[in-house]
């Protein structure tokens with residue numbers, strides 16, 4: 001059987017057309033090029049995965065496919081394991097080169113990429129992986145990392161001229177036979193509580209942040225309510241590659257000189273830097289997904305308490321700011337940085353639970369990025385070597401960043417009648433006040449499941465006693 005010689009662009013966490021290096025290099029090669037995305041059942045069933053992530057991916061591809069109609073092509077979606085799809089494609093085509101980005105993923109996608117590298121080699125297929133944002137694979141020393149990051153961000157973008165790319169499409173019958181099951185409706189139907197995936201939305205969020213919303217970036221960054229507008233909200237778009245970090249950086253710098261609040265933009269750029277800095281850590285030590293960075297903590301066993309875990313997940317701990325954050329996160333997929341750190345701190349210190357029980361959190365974050373998630377969990381749970389151990393006081397954070405209790409009231413309607421001065425600690429209400437504010441404690445809203453001050457003190461004593469840097473796993 002004659003087999004057409006083609007190249008493949010394998011889309012992963014890079015769902016865009018602008019500054020998309022695999023497409024750019026595929027264009028240079030000038031062979032018929034097939035575009036694919038794989039919804040892999042094993043990856044979708046992994047503990048960190050949620051339907052919200054796949055919906056965002058689907059929306060991103062749907063938008064790209066609308067644009068690609070003009071070029072008479074599409075990104076072919078498969079719901080199938082990578083090994084199976086490429087096996088089928090190899091029996092149908094002669095594949096010269098597969099273009100993709102490097103992926104700094106979880107253990108499963110790492111193992112998949114290793115297996116695919118073997119498969120491609122065996123089948124004489126070249127696999128050209130491009131560097132993802134400012135993360136350097138095989139980095140020997142972190143010494144000049146910041147300089148390399150800057151250089152990468154300032155380098156020329158690489159956008160393919162789609163008019164010059166000779167696309168190919170799978171024959172309809174073949175595709176129908178091999179593409180796997182259709183995606184379920186909870187993936188293909190938009191949920192308006194969540195940010196919508198797509199390159200168009202990534203640029204819209206960036207533009208209106210840089211034009212307007214950035215003004216209060218630093219001022220409101222820790223407020224659970226106000227940060228939803230004043231922060232960029234670019235995280236899911238960067239995590240799924242709807243926009244490249246280089247484009248975010250360059251667009252920001254283009255507007256820097258004439259901006260009215262340069263400090264806010266400088267703070268924002270430092271976060272872009274952090275994004276890659278954390279992923280670089282994970283890229284260099286992926287054991288962080290499972291092992292304490294500081295091996296001294298291996299001896300610290302925290303008994304699993306399912307009642308505590310469920311109360312925390314469902315926003316019923318009796319600590320309003322924690323509960324509001326958790327209910328908001330489950331509903332919308334977003335929390336600002338401080339509140340993320342605070343709910344992790346509450347889980348690991350006050351509830352005394354192990355950070356490895358936090359896959360639930362990975363599933364809730366729409367912007368879930370393994371390379372940020374795991375290093376952050378370890379930092380916030382105090383299991384690193386050098387970072388100071390920070391145990392957030394939930395009540396103080398509530399008073400400082402949700403002073404009027406507006407965020408709490410939005411997410412805990414049972415507390416809506418309670419005045420601001422009591423909202424942070426409703427368990428201190430007298431019986432008469434409970435009647436007056438129509439909130440019976442223990443019935444309408446729980447008493448705190450732990451004593452915040454006592455558990456904080458206990459946790460602090462124990463975790464500090466384990467700080468022995470010579471036991472580092474890093």
Ligand SMILES: Cc1cc2nc3c(=O)[nH]c(=O)nc-3n(C[C@H](O)[C@H](O)[C@H](O)COP(=O)(O)OP(=O)(O)OC[C@H]3O[C@@H](n4cnc5c(N)ncnc54)[C@H](O)[C@@H]3O)c2cc1C
Nearest residue numbers: 231232233234235271272274275337340341367368369376
């Ligand atoms: C426990 C925990 C888990 C986290 N998990 C993730 C995750 O899975 N994915 C994720 O993108 N961020 C994660 N973060 C970092 C941070 O909370 C989010 O990036 C940020 O809140 C996203 O909002 P934004 O896009 O409006 O950020 P902005 O403040 O506008 O920042 C711009 C971009 O910089 C990056 N960024 C901002 N803060 C950080 C940070 N502290 N560390 C690394 N990068 C940062 C993000 O890409 C963000 O989109 C986590 C933080 C904690 C404490």
